[in-house]
Amino acid sequence: METGLKGKNVLVPGASSGIGLAIARALAAEGANVVLAARRGDLVRAEAARLDSAVGIGIDLTDVGAPSALAEAAVEAFGPVDVLILNGGGPPPGAAADVSDGQALDAVHQLLLQHIRLTALVLPGMRERGWGRVVAVGSSGVQQPLPNLALSNIGRAGLAGYLKTLAAEVAKDGVTVNMVLPGRIDTDRVGSLDAAAAKRTGRSPEETRAASEASIPAGRYGRPEEFAAVVAFLASGPASYVTGEQIRCDGGLVRSY
Structure with a gap:
């Protein structure tokens, strides 16, 4: 299939590892010019150097000024952004009954407001x-x-x-907006959540992971590359009639239709 x-x-925040890096690699493999951004500047620049047409930018995506700085850097590197990937780290685990005002505000800032700000900067162009693609992780x-x-x-809701x-x-302007929902993808983030669950329940990390895998119909954690392939399709030209969707990549973990 010709992806176009x-x-x-392409702008990919949170691209120093895991899902974000896999997405950057997948889109670069299709011939896109990719801007990788993450807090770990040395790492993201090293990863960008391995791709054909890419630059890495070290930036803390939670800083209030990060969206404008990142959008400006992307335009300076390659020109106006055609594909925006909304991606970044997640807040710490915790029970709903324990959520404080400050924690809720931080989560909304990290997972909602910063993404809205970044989208607003590239959407008019x-x-x-x-033509444009916005794909959120x-x-x-x-x-x-x-x-x-x-x-x-x-925050994600x-x-x-x-x-x-x-x-x-x-949609009438040729811009599609979609969200891809990962289940248990084998990343450092999921590993840290498994470690926290193991500590909370008194089980070993191996037992925790085995129990988690047993709850997935596919019987295993997904690979970042598998998730990135879904994102790459939604970013492509042939996906022009897919918009407003939430597409799961979870090995059947969520049991609803």
Whole structure:
């Protein structure tokens, strides 16, 4: 399939490892110009150097000024952004009954407001050019809230509502807006959540992972590359009639339709 991504300019935050890095690699393999951004500047620059047409930018995505600085750097590197990937780290685990005002505000800032700010900066150009893709990395918790991840559930649900509303507003301009929901993808983030669960329950990390894998119909954790392939399709030209969707990549973990 011809993806139509050759020469497109892509911005991928949270791209130093895991899902973000896999997405950057997948889009670069399709001939896109990719800007990788993450707090670990040395690492993200090293990863960008391994790709054909990419630059790495060290930036703390939680800083209030990060969206404008990142958008400016992306335009300086390759030109106007055609494909925006909304991705970043998640808040710490915790129960809903223990959420404080400050924690809730931090989660909303990290998982909702910063993504809205970044989208607002690149969206006008997409609409003017009549082509654009916004693909958000969400969580299966958007559709089936995850236990002990109250802050993630709060922030990502808000982002889902924003994106669904936005998709209807910009579809006529050739811009699609979608969200891909990972289940248990084998990343450092999931590893840290497993470690926290093991400590909380008194089981070993190996027992915790085995129990988690047993709950997945596919019987295993997903690979970042498998998730990135879904994102790459949604970013492509042939996906022009797919918008406003939440697409799960979770090995069947969420049992609803």
